[in-house]
Amino acid sequence: MILLAAISFLILASAAVAITRRNLIHAALWLVVSWFGVALFFLWAGAQFIGFVQVLVYVGAVSMIMLFAMLLTRQGRVPVEMLTLKAEKRIASGVLLVSAVFGVIAGCILGTDFPVTEASAASSVTLVRIGESLMNDHAVALLAMGALLTVALIGAVYIASSGEEDAS
Amino acid sequence: MTPLHLCLLLSTGLFCLGLVAVLARGNAILVLLGVELMLNAANINFIAFWRFGNPSNATDAPILVLFSIAIAAAEAAVGLALVIAIYRHQRNVRVEDATRLKG
Numbered sequence: 001m002i003l004l005a006a007i008s009f010l011i012l013a014s015a016a017v018a019i020t021r022r023n024l025i026h027a028a029l030w031l032v033v034s035w036f037g038v039a040l041f042f043l044w045a046g047a048q049f050i051g052f053v054q055v056l057v058y059v060g061a062v063s064m065i066m067l068f069a070m071l072l073t074r075q076g077r078v079p080v081e082m083l084t085l086k087a088e089k090r091i092a093s094g095v096l097l098v099s100a101v102f103g104v105i106a107g108c109i110l111g112t113d114f115p116v117t118e119a120s121a122a123s124s125v126t127l128v129r130i131g132e133s134l135m136n137d138h139a140v141a142l143l144a145m146g147a148l149l150t151v152a153l154i155g156a157v158y159i160a161s162s163g164e165e166d167a168s
Numbered sequence: 169m170t171p172l173h174l175c176l177l178l179s180t181g182l183f184c185l186g187l188v189a190v191l192a193r194g195n196a197i198l199v200l201l202g203v204e205l206m207l208n209a210a211n212i213n214f215i216a217f218w219r220f221g222n223p224s225n226a227t228d229a230p231i232l233v234l235f236s237i238a239i240a241a242a243e244a245a246v247g248l249a250l251v252i253a254i255y256r257h258q259r260n261v262r263v264e265d266a267t268r269l270k271g
Contacts, residue, residue, distance in 0.1 A: 001174070019193065019201070068248075
């Protein structure tokens with residue numbers, strides 16, 4: 001329980017720092033800390049494989065393409081967001097709306113009595129069972145996911161590179 | 169308060185931080201980062217219910233999270249390609265300036 005509270009604090013604090021940074025590069029680096037905290041949560045919950053996938057995909061890959069996009073789209077120096085009057089109004093209304101959303105969801109969670117089974121079947125899941133289930137029961141979904149990733153990445157390259165000739 | 173409640177509150181907090189980033193930040197890349205935070209919050213919920221509930225098939229939740237992470241990776245790639253395309257047109261990535269659908 002204490003470990004869970006520490007991991008929660010790490011995740012939420014680094015995410016909160018990340019989304020309030022003016023400097024985009026700092027925001028991305030703080031988000032890497034937050035994603036690493038989520039991987040720690042998966043390890044704590046006993047889903048080791050998912051934890052390692054989280055580290056590989058988020059901490060390794062997604063953070064890199066985020067940083068690449070920031071470096072490709074920066075204007076001269078490190079991009080700093082301007083705070084205008086319009087932006088201040090938007091931030092205030094956004095924070096107000098999100099506090100209301102948080103209040104509603106947290107109230108629902110705290111008011112619900114979940115039946116907790118401590119000796120869950122979850123702890124017996126090994127990597128071998130996940131692999132067998134993925135290759136047998138979910139083989140079609142796995143193939144569809146491969147096709148989706150291929151199409152999405154080719155499409156991303158096309159979107160990012162088309163119009164190169166009229167830009168130059 | 170059980171550990172499951174704490175896990176769900178953690179994911180709610182993470183979701184709300186992502187929602188703040190989407191609604192309040194003007195930079196398109198930070199909006200995308202907020203979407204990624206919200207997807208992470210959903211994954212935390214899957215694993216929390218798997219760990220503290222009593223799933224009939226114990227491998228379902230990790231596989232669901234695996235697919236969710238794969239879709240999030242595809243979404244990040246396409247979203248950042250769109251950000252780069254917007255940058256090429258208007259030379260900045262502020263979402264309030266992206267008012268034209270025509271390329």
